[in-house]
Amino acid sequence: MTNSKHTSGQSSGQSSNVSLKQRLIAFLTNPFGVMSLVILMYVVKATLKITVGHQINSPMIEGDGYHNLADILEALAVIVVIWVAKRPASSDYPFGKKNVEFFTSLAIGGALLVMAVQFALKSVVGLLSLAPSIDQAVRAVLPLPVHEPLLMSTSTLPWVLALTIGSVILSLVVSRYQIAMGKRGGHASMVADGKETASDGRIEIITVIGVVGEYLFNAPWLEYPLGLVVAFAIAHTGYELFQGGLRVLLQHSIGQEHEEEITKRCLAVAGVNKVESLKTFQIGSTAVCILTITTEHRTGTISHLKYGIEYHIKQYLLENGFSDCELNVKFEKPEPARHRIAYAVVENACSDGAAISFAVAPSVAAATHIVVCDLENGMVVRTKQEEKPADLASFLDKKRVLRLYLFTPEPPQLPGSSVKVLSSTSYQAALLGLC
């Protein structure tokens, strides 16, 4: 009994551990959980930077702390956006409101571009301060901001370094986590915010290099060229986010390479003649594809064909960064390429007048009838048997026949007619699809 009690106690302890672990994993992978951690990070960073910056009288660190306060507001906005995007689809919004996330991409992308310009400007001003004569000349033409050199005492250096390095590590780790979770859940706004956090981290790295360069190597200029490089990287990220957001909001195609691969996969499905048209766009992280497929198959087979096409497209899209897809596959028959041909035939009639058989005649003279055939996609879909007219050439012209077939290796052409006379390989009506 005691043993069994002990065992049950152990197992209940294990199960509570397991459920705690599961709840923790669920929290860490939930978009709201991720963003809560991001906010926590910004609260810690802002508090420390504002406090330390104020205490050591460093406007740079204090200013960065206020920037982090703005980041908190941005993270709260991302939470609201994710909440809106997760609302279910309705009759008014059949695809849901997933695209709202791309407004965040647009806004963050724009903000990063502005940040990149400001940072580049600061770096240029820093570089110009190393050459006062050039600085004066440029300032005479351009209204540049005042250069603020790094002012720090040896006693405050360890504080500044510890704070900035800690901040860099936090930014880089949290941004990676944010981007990974955003991609996994298909939340473009979270990915954009993660990229913004990573850009903050890069700027902080430059600050560290500047501090280290000035105090250890006596080379304060080091941070400025590096600052320009980072400004370019931030501008690139900002442009990507801005362009990505704009593309989705303006329903740009999901990309030529994706469309080519989708077409290729469709053509690999047995029964598909051609991908007549393909339109793609993106709603949130859902790819939407509208396809028109040409096939000769009938309705009973088309439902299976549709399954195969949808399966392969979906598989491709899910493997390539989309969290879901909406497919609209339409089928149409190929152009029938309608035309007419004719066979000169010999009819062997019974005494009561009913035809018992007919065969392709070896010559016009030997023919008793002309079988006019309507062709669609190379198939005889309708035939009409007429008695051989006196003026065969004008009869064929009137019927708009393109070719006349005779059962002979080298048939002579009809005089005064544009109709081509060709050799029928068989005289048997059944082998020619005439009966």
Added chain:
Amino acid sequence: MTQISCVYSRTATGRLALVFAADLWSMLHGVSSATASSNDQPLHVYLRSDPAGAAAIEASLTKAIGNLTAVEANLVRSDVLGKTNLAPDSIVLDSNHAANGVIVDHNLAFERADLSVLFPCRESTLLGRGNGPILIPFGDGQSVMPAAQVGFAMAKKLDLPVVLYHTTWTVPGLIAADPQAHMCASAQALLKTLQSMAEQSGVECSVVVETADDVVEGLLHCALRQSARLIVMSRSAKTTIGCYVSQTLRKTPIPLLAIASPRLKAVSRLTDKASLTGNKGGAA
């Protein structure tokens, strides 16, 4: 290797079947270039005769044009060579279907259960859309064996993998997510036999077992998911209504090889013999 043949017909589907048969023949005989030839096993093209039609032509002529059948055979031969790019010694014109081998044709697949017919659907080549596996569906009976023999032989020759497909009803009361657990003992034994056949043939083999709502839909969906290039199925002599082969033939977009059951073949041979004896008796 299996004899490959087709039925000559100057129609759109006839042309498709001829091109498909020539392509399959070239691949199975390891010849791919134009003017390919193989002396051991040529491509058989069946050219039926129409004595009534021939009589009608001969009656209409004032001057004989020679042997109609020979003229037709020459024209057909050059038409076949022109459409297939095969060498002249690669094709043989026959006047009857052979009981053995595979006939590539659109109509015979629906009409003759005693012949092994490859229904090419709308495809002009077997691997024109890229390589893919051969799907062999199996149930719980031995009827799959002829299909498995042909399927594995073709897979080996064409260096293609094989997918063995089975769909089963769920066992009432058995809670198991794995559909294989719901297979009956005979189907499980058959699966082992088929897997060992694949191993002996040196063919890469995978198994798909599911509990599909509908057998034909299940196997076609599996074939489409796996990008199968050919489905090989045996006809069962025991099935009288609801033959899966016939149902699949009506719905498949993928070429299907329907293998005649040995019993149906034997019945057909007996019927042919009896009718020949009857004819002889009548003539006497």
